[in-house]
Amino acid sequence: MAIDEILSGLFRIEVPLLHSPLKSINSWVVPGGARTLIIDTGMNRPECEDALRSGLDELHVDLGQADLFITHLHADHIGLVSALKRPGTRVLLGRHEASILEGWTGPEQFFTYIETEGAKLGFPPDELEQAKQRHPGIKYSPRTYPKFVHVDEGDEIRAGTYAFRAIETPGHTPGHMCLWDAARKLLISGDHILGDITPNITSWPELDDALGSYLRSLAKVARLNARIALPGHRSVIRDVASRIRELENHHHMRLEEVLSLVDDHPRSTYEIASMMTWDIDLDRWEDYPVAQKWFATGEASSHLEHLRVLGKIVYDRPGGGWRLAGPR
Ligand SMILES: [Zn+2]
Numbered sequence: 379m380a381i382d383e384i385l386s387g388l389f390r391i392e393v394p395l396l397h398s399p400l401k402s403i404n405s406w407v408v409p410g411g412a413r414t415l416i417i418d419t420g421m422n423r424p425e426c427e428d429a430l431r432s433g434l435d436e437l438h439v440d441l442g443q444a445d446l447f448i449t450h451l452h453a454d455h456i457g458l459v460s461a462l463k464r465p466g467t468r469v470l471l472g473r474h475e476a477s478i479l480e481g482w483t484g485p486e487q488f489f490t491y492i493e494t495e496g497a498k499l500g501f502p503p504d505e506l507e508q509a510k511q512r513h514p515g516i517k518y519s520p521r522t523y524p525k526f527v528h529v530d531e532g533d534e535i536r537a538g539t540y541a542f543r544a545i546e547t548p549g550h551t552p553g554h555m556c557l558w559d560a561a562r563k564l565l566i567s568g569d570h571i572l573g574d575i576t577p578n579i580t581s582w583p584e585l586d587d588a589l590g591s592y593l594r595s596l597a598k599v600a601r602l603n604a605r606i607a608l609p610g611h612r613s614v615i616r617d618v619a620s621r622i623r624e625l626e627n628h629h630h631m632r633l634e635e636v637l638s639l640v641d642d643h644p645r646s647t648y649e650i651a652s653m654m655t656w657d658i659d660l661d662r663w664e665d666y667p668v669a670q671k672w673f674a675t676g677e678a679s680s681h682l683e684h685l686r687v688l689g690k691i692v693y694d695r696p697g698g699g700w701r702l703a704g705p706r
Contacts, residue, residue, distance in 0.1 A: 381433050384614060385564070385606075387538045391433030393420035395454055400575070400611045403454050405430055406566055408537035409437045414444040415537030417557065417566055418610060419458035421518035427461055442466035445527075447535060449568025450551040451475045453518040455610060460520035470535065472546065473528040474553025478584055482523065485516050491583070499675050500646025500698060508668040529555060542566070547599060549592025550577045552585035556599065563605035570595060571621060574612040576628055580676030581683055589629060589684040596622050629681070636681040640691050644699020651678035 380392035384406075391405040403426075406417040416439070420426030434441070442464040448456045448471045456479075459469050471479070489510050496506040529535075533544045535557065542557035547570040557566040569577045579592050600622045607615040615621050632654075639645075639653045651674045652663040660666055666674070682700055685691045692703050 380429075381436055384608065385562070388540065388608075389433075389437060390608070391430055391437075393426050393429045393433075395421060396423070396425060398454070400454065403611055404609065405433070406608055407434070407437055407439065408540050409439055410538045411536075412443070413537065414439045415447060415535065415540075416444055416462075417447045418449055418455040418568070419446065419462060421454050422457035422461065422520050423518055427458055430458060430462070444468075445470055445535070445537070447471075447529070447557065448475075449556065449566070449570075449610060450554040451479055452551065452569065453515050455568070457518050457520060460522060460524055463524045468527050469524050470529050471526040472544070472553040472555040473530055474546075474548070474584075475551060475555070476526040476528050476553075478552065479523050479526070488513070488516055495581075495583070496672075498647075498698070499679060500648035501672075501675065502648075505668050505671065509672045512667075512669050513672070540564075545599070545602075547595035548585055549579060549588055549595045552582050552588075554595075558602060558604075563603065565599065565602065565604040565607040565618065567599075567607040567609045567615070569610045570599065571607050571615060571618065571625065572609045572611055573607075573615040573621060576625065578673060578677060579629070579680045580673070581679040587683055587687045589633075589680040590687055592680075593626065593629060596626055632677075632681055633685060636678065637685055637690060640682075640685070640700050640702055642701055644694045644701045646698055647679045647682055647700070648675050650682065650700065651675040654678060 382390050384390050389407045391407060392402045393405055394402050403420050405419055408415040420430050441462055445468045446459055492510050529544045531546045535542045540559050542559050545556045545558050547554045547556050550569045554568055554570055556568055556570055579589050582588050585591055604618040607618045609615060639650050656674055658670060690703055691700050693700055
């Protein structure tokens with residue numbers, strides 16, 4: 379069992395994510411005091427639940443006296459909230475994120491979203507059908523969600539010797555939240571800042587210009603001058619400022635690449651995604667698994683949308699296609 383005390387009284391339980399390139403998720407636990415704080419949980423899968431429960435047992439955590447703080451609505455973070463909840467467990471989630479899940483009527487809603495969004499992005503219908511079946515977001519989420527305690531910007535969450543403030547960081551998801559302990563200059567960064575991988579930024583119906591929001595959230599967090607960041611996946615980040623700069627540079631280079639693929643001939647988001655370079659061990663777009671194509675097209679979409687907001691490109695409808703701004 380992978381538990382380590384990362385800072386005094388603050389533990390990491392590494393929860394495995396089988397068959398996922400993310401490999402594992404970090405659940406951060408601050409035991410002791412009146413209540414234990416558990417930050418993020420893992421997917422709703424038996425091996426995640428076993429790993430998290432045995433870690434919590436080892437730390438002698440009483441779930442009935444615990445608060446679960448969830449950084450964002452992705453299945454690998456929120457997946458186990460319903461399984462872990464006891465009478466007395468509070469599940470804390472950002473207000474915006476909670477409002478999305480409170481409007482959730484079941485998998486059909488998600489399938490309809492994939493169909494309409496996929497058609498807009500120019501996804502071929504046969505691949506869309508596969509994308510629906512293989513999307514991990516549905517398979518590993520809780521079947522039903524518990525009642526959430528809504529968290530707002532600046533809310534205080536105390537545990538052990540830690541006094542966190544909630545910081546809204548929309549971008550990776552519409553209502554993503556980080557936790558900030560000012561005395562220690564410690565940021566619990568969720569998937570807003572990751573060290574070894576680049577957080578996925580896709581488009582959301584609930585968030586205009588997701589990439590623009592993400593870049594503003596990066597700038598907001600940069601102003602905190604964090605000394606250490608504890609991310610949702612992989613290693614602890616010791617040089618937070620450099621990592622933020624790397625992420626900013628990454629997206630600026632991506633924006634340049636995407637802009638270079640837009641000309642006067644309208645192209646769909648899917649088509650542009652197929653022309654971009656991707657860090658995957660396959661040469662041809664045609665050979666990519668459909669799930670990868672779905673994530674790649676979402677990533678392309680957030681960059682195209684940001685270029686549109688910057689006034690550099692336009693989307694022609696009907697017909698559907700991105701082209702350079704200006705008269706044709
Ligand atoms: Zn995430």
